[in-house]
Amino acid sequence: MPEDNLSGDGGPPVDIDISVEAGDWPDEAGLARLVDRAVDAAFAETGVTGRSELSVVFSDDAHIRTLNAEWRGKDKPTNVLSFPAFPFAQGGPLPPMLGDIVLAAETVSREAALEDKPVQNHITHLVIHGLLHLLGHDHETDAEAEAMEAIERAALARLAIPDPYA
Template sequence: MPDRDSPAADSPAREPLVEVILEDDRWEAAGLEPLAERAARAALAGVGRDPDRHEIALLACSDARIAGLNADFRGKPKPTNVLSWPDFDGPVPEPDGDGTGERLFLGDIAIAYDTCAREAEEGGIAFSDHVTHLVVHGVLHLLGHDHEDDAEADAMETLETIVLASMGVPNPYLPQERPSGASPG
């Protein structure tokens, strides 16, 4: 099983896949940058793409900020855990060339601290596991995966659980087991 606490980058020469824009300082204290890098790399590798040939931007924000984005882009003026804006409307092309040139920008993801923390506490799961799941979920959206109908949702959930399992993260779609007598939060 992979070491869940190891740094995201195996080599100091590797360019980050994820550019994190920190608007909420709580994300820095939560260690979002290495966690997001590791999750995005696993998601891309899980669908057979070379993570070193792609780029993603991740806005690490609060509920207030994501509620505004959700209102502007989805007409839903309330906070959500994660949003994504793919850079492609159709199939996502493979990066050009032999990997020595420009990397392919996949799009933007925004993630809200307050909602993520609340959901993790309510679900009795580790905050880092929940955030890892949401980053994987967002990356899969950037690659064209969706959950608009039951078949798409099942396929996306299956892919998420495979990627998360490769990282040692429990299946987020199964009830989490707690020690006898323990309660969440």
Template sequence: MTPRVEFVAASPRWRAAVPARSLARETIAVAASESGVALAPGAELCIHLSDDERVRALNARWRGLDQPTNVLSFPAVAPAEIAEARLLGDVVLAFETLAREAAEDGKPLADHYRHLVAHGFLHLIGFDHDNDADAERMEAIETRILARLGVADPYRADEAADARP
């Protein structure tokens, strides 16, 4: 089941940089398929195409970190409730941080964006990287998602400066 994706465009920089909506919808469809997680018919999520200022404020409020980050996920339900949930939650992306990281790592902005959309979505549906085993599992799924989209493995040392999310 592919969830419906809604968008909030808080930063106009996204419009000129990448076809954010179509890339996100395609990425979410592949991520939903690769995750193995059953989703309710009509499930939906919202992607916020935001900026560093807004993400910094959210990060300070919800994580106690007064700095921007590339992606934040706000799940609407506990993992045990995903299969029945109509609303999965929100993924918020910071344009400036995402663009800077892509440039520093020498990767296309669209590829880094796809990675962070997949990463954020996986958090909404119960995946995490709080310990080594969970991190390896999540990274393996992300790698499969990105491979299906033609994006290089962001966790390979020769293809990425570091694994940011």
């Protein structure tokens, strides 16, 4: 379901395609609202401008485990994976397509329950996290992790979502 954030609501210039492929997720309209808000907040915090497209896929542990094994050599499910369509350097122009963010239903639900947080808040956080990867951020070093988490915290605060790292 394509979601166009080019309306006059101040959203970022990103066309978002949402696909629910597998797993037990909230309704697609609700997911679209969560994704729109997450993308708006992440773009507001990063200051990135330009036009682009983004795909967000809601799937399950089996699918993400296959992707994780194939692309990262880790034969286990994870909560979110990001697949950039084009290289993006922070501060550079947006590529025509940012890439794909894939979330796994069972892992997302399990983590939300273990952390005693609403699953919608966790989905929002993971979409922001995945988008930041597509925007050139990473957490391979402590400094990178601190910088990325600071952006995540600020974006979530814009949405009145508590700090997931507290």
